[in-house]
Amino acid sequence: MTTPDDAQSPNAATRAKAALKRDPWDLPDVSGLVVGVLGGTGDQGRGLAYRFAKAGQKVIIGSRAAERAQAAAADPQLSSLGVEGADNAECARRSDVVIVAVPWDGHAKTLEALREELTGKLVVDCVNPLGFDRKGAFAIKPEEGSAAEQAAALLPESRVTAAFHHLSAVLLQDPEIAEIDTDVMVLGEARADTDLVQALAARIPGMRGVFAGRLRNAHQVESLVANLISVNRRYKAHAGLRVTDV
Amino acid sequence: MTTPDDAQSPNAATRAKAALKRDPWDLPDVSGLVVGVLGGTGDQGRGLAYRFAKAGQKVIIGSRAAERAQAAAADPQLSSLGVEGADNAECARRSDVVIVAVPWDGHAKTLEALREELTGKLVVDCVNPLGFDRKGAFAIKPEEGSAAEQAAALLPESRVTAAFHHLSAVLLQDPEIAEIDTDVMVLGEARADTDLVQALAARIPGMRGVFAGRLRNAHQVESLVANLISVNRRYKAHAGLRVTDV
Numbered sequence: 331m332t333t334p335d336d337a338q339s340p341n342a343a344t345r346a347k348a349a350l351k352r353d354p355w356d357l358p359d360v361s362g363l364v365v366g367v368l369g370g371t372g373d374q375g376r377g378l379a380y381r382f383a384k385a386g387q388k389v390i391i392g393s394r395a396a397e398r399a400q401a402a403a404a405d406p407q408l409s410s411l412g413v414e415g416a417d418n419a420e421c422a423r424r425s426d427v428v429i430v431a432v433p434w435d436g437h438a439k440t441l442e443a444l445r446e447e448l449t450g451k452l453v454v455d456c457v458n459p460l461g462f463d464r465k466g467a468f469a470i471k472p473e474e475g476s477a478a479e480q481a482a483a484l485l486p487e488s489r490v491t492a493a494f495h496h497l498s499a500v501l502l503q504d505p506e507i508a509e510i511d512t513d514v515m516v517l518g519e520a521r522a523d524t525d526l527v528q529a530l531a532a533r534i535p536g537m538r539g540v541f542a543g544r545l546r547n548a549h550q551v552e553s554l555v556a557n558l559i560s561v562n563r564r565y566k567a568h569a570g571l572r573v574t575d576v
Numbered sequence: 577m578t579t580p581d582d583a584q585s586p587n588a589a590t591r592a593k594a595a596l597k598r599d600p601w602d603l604p605d606v607s608g609l610v611v612g613v614l615g616g617t618g619d620q621g622r623g624l625a626y627r628f629a630k631a632g633q634k635v636i637i638g639s640r641a642a643e644r645a646q647a648a649a650a651d652p653q654l655s656s657l658g659v660e661g662a663d664n665a666e667c668a669r670r671s672d673v674v675i676v677a678v679p680w681d682g683h684a685k686t687l688e689a690l691r692e693e694l695t696g697k698l699v700v701d702c703v704n705p706l707g708f709d710r711k712g713a714f715a716i717k718p719e720e721g722s723a724a725e726q727a728a729a730l731l732p733e734s735r736v737t738a739a740f741h742h743l744s745a746v747l748l749q750d751p752e753i754a755e756i757d758t759d760v761m762v763l764g765e766a767r768a769d770t771d772l773v774q775a776l777a778a779r780i781p782g783m784r785g786v787f788a789g790r791l792r793n794a795h796q797v798e799s800l801v802a803n804l805i806s807v808n809r810r811y812k813a814h815a816g817l818r819v820t821d822v
Contacts, residue, residue, distance in 0.1 A: 331702070332680065332713075333744060334815065335744050458577065550795070551796075557788040567822045569580065575816060576811040
């Protein structure tokens with residue numbers, strides 16, 4: 331059967347040779363970038379906003395209504411770190427990197443409405459399309475393959491990546507937690523973009539950003555959250571994932 | 577958006593209460609069980625056979641042709657640990673736990689032919705349905721949802737679980753490697769069965785078996801191997817996954 335060691339792709343050798351030339355941990359300085367968080371009034375969005383602001387990034391929380399975003403940013407935990415709130419359009423316009431942390435239900439509609447503002451921007455989709463029933467969580471497969479591929483289809487002029495799927499919002503928001511013990515799988519098509527997202531993940535103490543493939547392999551990363559929910563229930567934990575041997 | 581902290585299932589509280597009663601690390605003694613490995617002549621199968629035999633389990637390698645299985649088991653690395661070879665039917669009949677490590681192409685046919693021998697057995701599917709093209713590996717979604725669900729559909733009288741998807745066959749087979757630095761995600765419907773597979777994973781030094789949900793959430797665990805292949809190429813690694821906070 332197939333194991334992760336396999337290299338059955340015809341030009342694997344060529345690519346391996348090209349990769350040799352670059353240290354995968356040689357990542358750009360992203361400290362000066364403005365980070366926008368669409369859906370920044372939700373738990374995950376606020377948690378990410380808090381961690382990035384704490385790490386020294388300029389952060390803008392976005393929401394449909396500017397007042398809601400401003401109210402969220404007025405929380406002392408965020409306002410003391412200079413976090414601002416704005417409507418989604420202004421958040422997208424003013425940010426270099428735009429994290430999409432909206433509910434799956436509003437994903438397509440939110441992004442469609444921001445196509446112009448997101449032109450040329452680095453978009454980081456962290457949405458997990460899941461359903462719930464009495465047996466727990468299960469994966470939903472978007473028509474485009476994944477939330478990230480839906481974003482890429484809706485935003486042809488943006489640089490779409492996917493990351494930050496597996497984070498516990500509870501841990502992110504807890505000021506008593508100094509380090510987040512997890513790696514972040516980063517997916518995307520262009521190395522310059524995934525390198526940048528990896529560098530952004532590494533701004534949060536304890537985290538590393540690990541390149542984990544192209545967007546066509548985003549569905550399993552998104553839906554693995556269903557499994558982590560099972561882990562968390564069984565072990566009463568806030569599970570993360572560490573990639574070993576890298 | 578949805579985070580792994582969520583507990584939106586209506587009877588999550590009831591289940592959480594029931595789970596309180598049992599320590600998830602209180603696992604059965606599996607040292608006396610005979611482990612069969614269908615597809616045991618492949619890299620993954622031989623690697624698992626080696627590790628389980630080294631841990632003290634009685635191991636039988638299965639293959640379509642008994643001679644091929646016997647030849648694989650005659651390798652000094654395996655024969656010195658008492659590993660035997662047999663045709664798939666005999667392997668299944670003589671084993672308590674049967675690991676399915678055949679190529680995805682032969683998965684359905686192999687299991688269909690063994691329905692009778694696998695009746696009542698604990699079956700552990702570790703098959704990853706993947707395709708490869710010039711861009712690398714990608715997930716294949718079986719009609720039944722996953723390889724594990726296909727196994728469950730074909731083997732209604734067996735106890736089907738899924739585990740051991742993410743292991744590097746290179747590391748498993750290397751006698752210089754004393755510990756395998758990874759957790760094993762274990763999926764299944766019956767706790768008695770997943771507990772047993774978790775205990776089996778824990779027989780290999782360095783490994784833990786971590787419960788990670790029902791079979792309907794197996795597809796993303798199987799296809800995550802496509803992402804690990806990307807990781808391994810980028811970082812020249814044999815990546816594994818550690819679940820943090822459990």
